[in-house]
Amino acid sequence: MEPASPAPPTTVRRNTPRRARPPATPKPSSLARLLDDQAEDAPPASVPPPPPSHEERLNVFLRIRPMPDRDRGKAPTRSIPAKDPRRKPRQAPAGPGAGDPCLVPTGPNSVALTVPHSRLVDPKRGRTEVFDGFSAVFSPGSTQHDIFARVMNPLLDDFLGGKSALLVAMGPTGSGKTHTIFGSPRNPGILPLALRQIFNAPHGNNAATKPARSFSLSMFEILSEGKGERILDLLSDAVECILQQSAIKGLQEVPISNFADAESLVSRGMLKRSTAATNANSKSSRSQCIITIHHPSSSAVLTIADLAGAERERKTGNAGSRLLESNFINNTSMVFGLCLRSLHEHQKNQKKPLEKHFKNSMLTRYLRDYLEGRKKMTLILTVKSADDDYLDTSFLLRQASPYMKIKYTSLEDSSDLVSQKRSNASLICQENKKKRKVEKPEVLVVERKENIDTDNTAKVSAKDVAHHKFLNSELQRVSRSEAIMTNFARAFWTVLKQYKQKLLESENAAGSMKELIRDQDIQIMELKKELEVLNSRCSREKVTVTEDASVNQDDSVLSGQGGGNMISLSNKHKGSYGASVDNFHEVSKEFTCDGPENSSTPFSLKGECVSCDTSSISFIAEQELSSSGLKVFCAPRMSKMFGISHINLQ
Numbered sequence: 229m230e231p232a233s234p235a236p237p238t239t240v241r242r243n244t245p246r247r248a249r250p251p252a253t254p255k256p257s258s259l260a261r262l263l264d265d266q267a268e269d270a271p272p273a274s275v276p277p278p279p280p281s282h283e284e285r286l287n288v289f290l291r292i293r294p295m296p297d298r299d300r301g302k303a304p305t306r307s308i309p310a311k312d313p314r315r316k317p318r319q320a321p322a323g324p325g326a327g328d329p330c331l332v333p334t335g336p337n338s339v340a341l342t343v344p345h346s347r348l349v350d351p352k353r354g355r356t357e358v359f360d361g362f363s364a365v366f367s368p369g370s371t372q373h374d375i376f377a378r379v380m381n382p383l384l385d386d387f388l389g390g391k392s393a394l395l396v397a398m399g400p401t402g403s404g405k406t407h408t409i410f411g412s413p414r415n416p417g418i419l420p421l422a423l424r425q426i427f428n429a430p431h432g433n434n435a436a437t438k439p440a441r442s443f444s445l446s447m448f449e450i451l452s453e454g455k456g457e458r459i460l461d462l463l464s465d466a467v468e469c470i471l472q473q474s475a476i477k478g479l480q481e482v483p484i485s486n487f488a489d490a491e492s493l494v495s496r497g498m499l500k501r502s503t504a505a506t507n508a509n510s511k512s513s514r515s516q517c518i519i520t521i522h523h524p525s526s527s528a529v530l531t532i533a534d535l536a537g538a539e540r541e542r543k544t545g546n547a548g549s550r551l552l553e554s555n556f557i558n559n560t561s562m563v564f565g566l567c568l569r570s571l572h573e574h575q576k577n578q579k580k581p582l583e584k585h586f587k588n589s590m591l592t593r594y595l596r597d598y599l600e601g602r603k604k605m606t607l608i609l610t611v612k613s614a615d616d617d618y619l620d621t622s623f624l625l626r627q628a629s630p631y632m633k634i635k636y637t638s639l640e641d642s643s644d645l646v647s648q649k650r651s652n653a654s655l656i657c658q659e660n661k662k663k664r665k666v667e668k669p670e671v672l673v674v675e676r677k678e679n680i681d682t683d684n685t686a687k688v689s690a691k692d693v694a695h696h697k698f699l700n701s702e703l704q705r706v707s708r709s710e711a712i713m714t715n716f717a718r719a720f721w722t723v724l725k726q727y728k729q730k731l732l733e734s735e736n737a738a739g740s741m742k743e744l745i746r747d748q749d750i751q752i753m754e755l756k757k758e759l760e761v762l763n764s765r766c767s768r769e770k771v772t773v774t775e776d777a778s779v780n781q782d783d784s785v786l787s788g789q790g791g792g793n794m795i796s797l798s799n800k801h802k803g804s805y806g807a808s809v810d811n812f813h814e815v816s817k818e819f820t821c822d823g824p825e826n827s828s829t830p831f832s833l834k835g836e837c838v839s840c841d842t843s844s845i846s847f848i849a850e851q852e853l854s855s856s857g858l859k860v861f862c863a864p865r866m867s868k869m870f871g872i873s874h875i876n877l878q
């Protein structure tokens with residue numbers, strides 16, 4: 229049985245060719261014929277002819293990067309399960325284009341993008357999209373000189389003629405943006421080629437006799453910092469700059485008067501640019517790099533921007549801070565795209581406002597004039613054509629399709645005026661605000677009143693009078709509320725002052741209280757020390773007195789007195805003898821005189837001694853005991869110890 233023939237591939241056309249296409253005349257040059265051939269066989273280097281155009285549109289160029297050797301001829305392999313499990317699985321037949329690039333030029337201004345086999349739901353039904361309308365498509369074999377001649381030369385002409393121009397390289401990571409702009413020492417990109425051209429080009433009619441004029445060059449990068457962005461000057465030692473409106477404060481502009489100086493300056497700047505290795509590119513740019521060349525005798529600026537390439541997390545294998553960078557890069561690309569899309573939508577339908585997407589990233593704020601169509605911009609898209617790159621390539625081509633329809637209607641001189649006006653207006657606004665802050669409201673009110681009074685004297689129409697009355701009443705209302713606010717502020721101020729005074733007083737009181745407490749603490753400490761000293765002395769005395777007590781007993785026995793009448797002294801409190809003894813309460817050490825337990829007149833004498841001034845003890849003891857009808861007797865040792873002549877108890 230004959231195998232069923234595969235269904236024809238579907239072809240979708242995007243961006244039909246521009247209306248301003250050249251008339252269908254025989255191909256004028258062999259170069260054009262070569263281009264057509266190239267569309268079929270992808271031959272090497274080609275320079276597509278510039279399409280003549282009646283209206284100025286945004287130029288979008290497409291450069292296809294040559295496939296690295298490892299990707300070339302890499303056929304996707306898909307195994308089809310065999311019906312008989314014992315048989316080996318069959319290899320899927322490689323369909324047309326398997327292992328071939330997914331993107332091929334189909335004409336000087338168009339490319340065809342074919343869905344790779346590995347991504348087809350039905351492998352028999354291929355799908356191809358044709359993207360048309362590019363200013364030129366550069367095949368993988370194109371050289372840097374081809375790109376320069378077609379892309380950069382017109383911009384240089386504009387710039388040297390006194391018009392500002394911008395070239396932006398955008399595309400997925402590793403697609404060749406940096407290669408296209410900067411190139412390498414052996415294979416210089418369009419920036420070095422442009423610098424060479426600038427310094428070789430004659431300036432004016434009598435250029436041969438004049439010394440070369442000095443241009444100036446600045447180079448900076450915008451990179452992510454956490455969730456924010458910052459600008460670093462690449463020509464000085466990583467000085468951080470500030471973006472104000474569309475101007476960069478603190479950015480160095482280095483004068484260049486010859487190609488060698490300019491080239492070495494750019495090389496030094498490139499060394500400082502943030503790069504890192506990712507799975508997709510061993511030297512991937514992590515920032516948006518912008519180079520500006522200022523014309524010496526006009527305000528024209530040639531700006532070249534090498535954007536960091538959009539990245540897919542799965543492909544780059546980025547994580548951590550790299551992933552944050554990746555988000556920043558993708559976000560900037562998205563904002564850039566949104567600005568252009570909004571410009572296109574606005575041009576299509578004037579009722580649609582020009583959205584202010586530019587505010588969302590530093591790059592777009594800096595390039596605002598270009599993104600709002602006031603200055604001319606050129607885009608060069610770089611893409612890779614391997615099967616693996618299908619998604620990135622498809623995304624970029626779809627995204628950029630509408631950009632090709634952006635028109636330039638009011639360019640350059642007026643644009644300079646607009647931006648000048650804008651910055652002037654904002655300056656005036658700021659000045660006025662400052663002035664208003666400085667001027668006192670009362671003075672303003674008085675001035676206005678005076679003006680109105682003067683106006684009243686003039687002959688004015690009824691309408692003016694009504695308006696005048698309205699203004700007057702408004703003025704009065706404003707003056708009233710102003711007076712209220714002023715009074716309120718004054719009262720508030722007075723209350724605040726009172727509170728401040730009270731606070732100060734409280735602080736002083738607290739301070740003196742603290743001092744008092746400190747003094748008290750010192751006193752307590754001193755007293756404690758004294759107490760300790762007394763304690764230690766009295767404990768020594770106790771031992772001695774106990775000894776004496778035994779001796780006294782002996783003495784009393786010897787002298788024929790009842791041993792039961794002896795008193796014993798101890799420094800331990802045992803009870804209160806009487807009110808008189810309380811006289812001693814202020815002293816620090818206590819003693820107790822107890823009558824013997826077997827005494828018929830038991831008593832106890834409690835006292836306290838200061839510095840063991842025993843003479844006072846003896847005196848008081850004598851007094852008190854005598855008044856109680858007791859006589860005081862003092863044993864010789866006791867008397868000696870206390871300095872008492874007699875303590876007798878009878």
Ligand SMILES: Nc1ncnc2c1ncn2[C@@H]1O[C@H](COP(=O)(O)OP(=O)(O)OP(=O)(O)O)[C@@H](O)[C@H]1O
Nearest residue numbers: 293294401402403404405406407509512513536537
């Ligand atoms: N047209 C080309 N011809 C030869 N080599 C190329 C071409 N384009 C790119 N390359 C090489 O591919 C590699 C990646 O290119 P490049 O760094 O310019 O990519 P990129 O788009 O700037 O990537 P990223 O956005 O990650 O910085 C480099 O080694 C570069 O030399």
